[in-house]
Amino acid sequence: MIIREIESKSILSKTGIPIADYVINPYTGCIHSCIFCYARFMKRFTGHQEDWGKFIDVKVNAPDLIPENTLKYEGKYIFLSSVTDPYLPLEREYRLTRRIIEKLIPLKPVLGILTKSDLILRDLDIIKQFENSEIGFSFSTLDENTRKEVEPAASPIEKRINALKEVHESGIQTYVFISPILPYLTDWKDIIEKTGEYADFFSFENLNIAGTVWSSVKRFLEEKHPDLVQEYKEIYSDNVYWEIVEGKRSFPEPPKFSILEVEEEIKEFCRAESLDCRLYFHH
Numbered sequence: 118m119i120i121r122e123i124e125s126k127s128i129l130s131k132t133g134i135p136i137a138d139y140v141i142n143p144y145t146g147c148i149h150s151c152i153f154c155y156a157r158f159m160k161r162f163t164g165h166q167e168d169w170g171k172f173i174d175v176k177v178n179a180p181d182l183i184p185e186n187t188l189k190y191e192g193k194y195i196f197l198s199s200v201t202d203p204y205l206p207l208e209r210e211y212r213l214t215r216r217i218i219e220k221l222i223p224l225k226p227v228l229g230i231l232t233k234s235d236l237i238l239r240d241l242d243i244i245k246q247f248e249n250s251e252i253g254f255s256f257s258t259l260d261e262n263t264r265k266e267v268e269p270a271a272s273p274i275e276k277r278i279n280a281l282k283e284v285h286e287s288g289i290q291t292y293v294f295i296s297p298i299l300p301y302l303t304d305w306k307d308i309i310e311k312t313g314e315y316a317d318f319f320s321f322e323n324l325n326i327a328g329t330v331w332s333s334v335k336r337f338l339e340e341k342h343p344d345l346v347q348e349y350k351e352i353y354s355d356n357v358y359w360e361i362v363e364g365k366r367s368f369p370e371p372p373k374f375s376i377l378e379v380e381e382e383i384k385e386f387c388r389a390e391s392l393d394c395r396l397y398f399h400h
């Protein structure tokens with residue numbers, strides 16, 4: 118792991134992501150090393166040659182870049198974080214996220230935090246000081262063995278659920294982000310069942326294999342689920358697969374998993390169960 122301390126020029130960035138007005142990323146890179154992480158495109162922007170998950174730039178001056186005495190951010194949604202996890206293990210030592218959100222309190226934004234770590238519990242005392250905040254925990258699986266394979270350095274599932282419960286019981290708005298939905302591996306109904314008591318709403322996102330994500334997911338499938346490699350190829354390919362059998366074109370069975378069908382099933386389930394569900398599907 119290569120850890121580098123850097124000085125950043127700015128820290129509050131306008132964003133086009135659906136829920137937020139601004140994002141803050143106290144770190145570049147992410148030790149959680151999820152095999153499906155779309156943020157690995159950051160390597161290109163920052164010139165890192167190391168594998169995703171093997172480098173971290175620590176923006177040591179980040180808290181000093183939060184402006185003071187301004188109404189510009191009042192009521193605006195500020196989100197931590199879009200291309201890293203704000204509660205990486207080294208946040209224990211650097212306390213950048215903590216010092217950043219402390220400085221955000223007087224700016225009166227809506228604070229949004231999304232994490233896979235129970236370290237967030239350390240900062241409940243300051244998160245409670247925001248009039249508006251929502252804290253999300255991401256889950257792609259509840260199976261601890263699969264979790265170790267796909268999100269190797271994130272908090273174990275049980276710790277994450279316990280943290281979600283504690284945040285919820287402290288009176289802060291919470292949500293569960295079921296992301297990504299990995300075909301044949303993510304049991305989204307089970308996640309809802311085990312976390313629903315502690316979540317005010319649910320968000321869903323399907324797997325986005327853009328850029329270099331596919332090669333990372335494929336490597337994982339080849340090692341751990343070789344039977345799924347072809348299924349994933351067919352789900353995520355625009356090509357119609359066919360082969361010549363006895364001199365004729367033969368079309369294999371289409372994959373059982375359909376992104377469109379899953380999307381509809383989630384909508385129907387949420388309607389039937391009267392759950393507040395927000396879907397962010399890539400097509």
Ligand code: SF4
Binds near residue numbers: 151154155200201
């Ligand atoms: S926690 Fe988020 S940012 Fe970090 S590797 Fe996983 S998906 Fe990427």
